[in-house]
Amino acid sequence: MQGVRPITLAVREGWPIHALIHRSGGALSRWALELLSAVETLQVAMADELLEELAEKETELIAVVGQRPDDxxxxxxxxxxxxxxxxxxxxxxxxxxxxxxxxxxxxxxxxxxxxxxxxxxxxxxxxxxxxxxxxxxxxxxxxxxxxxxxxxxxxxxxxxxxxxxxxxxxxxxxxxxxxxxxxxxxxxxxxxxxxxxxxxxxxxxxxxxxxxxxxxxxxxxxxxx
Known part of the structure; x- marks a missing residue:
């Protein structure tokens, strides 16, 4: 998933963050840098064009988040x-x-x-x-x-x-x-x-x-x- 609000809420609500994938070219925003510093998980730098293809839009960071049980x-x-x-x-x-x-x-x-x-x-x-x-x-x-x-x-x-x-x-x-x-x-x-x-x-x-x-x-x- 992508977007400041969804990713921030997922982290705040304790959803399992399996990986954070960020662009390798250009500077990252303060939010992205703070997120990468605060969340202990797999972090991957990816070429900008590949990240855009994966996200289906221009973005600096996407998160891989685990699902919760259907209880x-x-x-x-x-x-x-x-x-x-x-x-x-x-x-x-x-x-x-x-x-x-x-x-x-x-x-x-x-x-x-x-x-x-x-x-x-x-x-x-x-x-x-x-x-x-x-x-x-x-x-x-x-x-x-x-x-x-x-x-x-x-x-x-x-x-x-x-x-x-x-x-x-x-x-x-x-x-x-x-x-x-x-x-x-x-x-x-x-x-x-x-x-x-x-x-x-x-x-x-x-x-x-x-x-x-x-x-x-x-x-x-x-x-x-």
């Missing part, structure tokens, strides 16, 4: 986001970023899906992948918190009419086909987000972000002053 206990908390079979790494990373920003305790990515460690997902999360517990699951896990709320344009109740202040699991479906039959059956309620204009629907990550914002808004209003 449901890591998610915990009273607001969990499920992304069912996302195909776009960009959408996946964007929803991870939104879940982190709006107070989710973790995310579960289910089924045959984009990889949470895909470089595009990591970049789209802007580092939130390293602060929010995110795990992968082959099937519908048990023991999810509270009411399970699915999002679908043909839902039976408007999202804003639901009480989202208690323990909640928000389920966002695949970008093209929506939730799987198994997840739809697991939902206690399926909600829709009213939209206007010429749009036929919201992007999956956008819909999840709206639902997370509504949940955060309700919880903030519900807290005693």
């Amino acid at each position: 449901l206990a890591r998610v915990g908390g009273d607001l969990v986001v499920v992304f069912d079979r996302p195909t776009s790494p960009g959408n996946l990373g964007t929803l991870i970023r939104s879940a982190d920003a709006f107070g989710a305790s973790g995310m579960i990515v289910t089924g045959h899906a984009a990889d949470i460690y895909d470089p595009k997902a990591v970049r789209a999360s802007t580092g939130s992948l390293f602060t929010l517990p995110v795990i992968r699951a082959d099937r519908t896990p048990s023991g999810l918190p509270g009411r399970v709320v699915g999002l679908d344009e043909e839902g039976t109740v408007e999202l804003a009419e639901l009480d989202l202040t208690g323990p909640t699991t928000l389920v966002v479906g695949n970008e093209t086909h929506g939730m799987s039959a198994a997840w739809r059956a697991a939902c206690d309620v399926v909600a829709y987000i009213p939209i206007g204009g010429g749009a036929s629907s919201l992007n999956a990550a956008a819909a999840g972000t709206v639902a997370l914002y509504e949940t955060a808004r309700q919880r903030k209003s519900h807290r005693p002053h």
Whole structure:
């Protein structure tokens, strides 16, 4: 991975840093020099053009970071986001970023899906992948918190009419086909987000972000002053 914020967060949160690869030509920034001094790991100098090819853009340093286990206990908390079979790494990373920003305790990515460690997902999360517990699951896990709320344009109740202040699991479906039959059956309620204009629907990550914002808004209003 690359970028000041993602690498800094990965180091701060204790992710295993297997190697730091930096350019061999030209001066390094103060941040890169301090990182190389502070992190005890394999350090490799690489020709600039090879580093750019590896990173798919111009950069001075990339990190090789180990993955964490897909343990449901890591998610915990009273607001969990499920992304069912996302195909776009960009959408996946964007929803991870939104879940982190709006107070989710973790995310579960289910089924045959984009990889949470895909470089595009990591970049789209802007580092939130390293602060929010995110795990992968082959099937519908048990023991999810509270009411399970699915999002679908043909839902039976408007999202804003639901009480989202208690323990909640928000389920966002695949970008093209929506939730799987198994997840739809697991939902206690399926909600829709009213939209206007010429749009036929919201992007999956956008819909999840709206639902997370509504949940955060309700919880903030519900807290005693």
